[in-house]
Amino acid sequence: MSGVVSGFTVILIVVVIGWLLGRFDVLGEHGISVLARLVFFVCTPALMITSLTSNDLSVVFSSTLAVAAITAVSVGAIYFLLVRLLWQRPVPEAVIGALSASYVxxxxxxxxxxxxxLGDASFIAPLLLFQIMLYSPVALTVLDLTALDAAHRGSLWRTIGTPLSNPIVIGGLIGLALSLAGVHLPAAVFSPLDMLGKASVPLALLAFGLSLTGVKVFAKGAAPRRDIALASVLKMLVMPALAYVLARWGFGMTGHHLFAQVVIAALPTAQNVLVYATRYSRGDILARDSALVTTIASIPVIALLAVVLT
Known part of the structure; x- marks a missing residue:
């Protein structure tokens, strides 16, 4: 529990610093964009390479990947079916809501x-690769087919192939290839990549803190409150519970691995969902508010998990 408190304290301090930078406009109007692009195009790909080449591939292609994938798809499907059948939401909004409920x-x-x-970045690698290489392409394909008219719709192959141009995926593929080939990078190459990779976490937290400046949730008359509430409950309660059941009784996990699997499921909604919603001009408020609500809720939820499971 002390490790969880210490970890959250470190994260919270850096996020607050990011919020203060935004509150006093220290980095200017493009600060979030610059930091986010640096993390996306340089630091995280470097982290993927160093993490995957430094760890056994069994960590990536393991029960961790299976639990993360099954849990995310199941929760997303639950949301989609509920809002389509009960509230008659259009398919694009239902897809964005499903991602808000399940995309970590x-x-x-x-x-x-x-x-x-958790003490190990390799716990997140399987989920990261699954979401970017499988989950996103499926969701983007559905959005392409349902949210855009024929004049603005890209080719199906282009939509499916888009993740392969993602620098984080490229970094992951390079790391996997090097690890499979048994190649050990020389220190002169590994050291700068390691330095850039270690910058990914603090820069991402600063960017996240910046993004919270001036955000208002549940705006009356604008926010789909029922949809946000449903997505948030599924994300923060149902998804961790399902991960626990699946990890413990489906794959026999115990101890720290079980705790890690449930914590991963209890992570909040990703900002990627807002990017997708903005791209298709569907469900953007739903995606934004769900991300903020689940981010705030994730702190007590993960702290409670630490008390119960450690």
């Missing part, structure tokens, strides 16, 4: 929590 913030908060709370 594996970079901005996932990596820091994996490092400072």
């Amino acid at each position: 913030n594996s970079v901005n908060l996932g990596l820091p929590i994996a490092l400072f709370v």
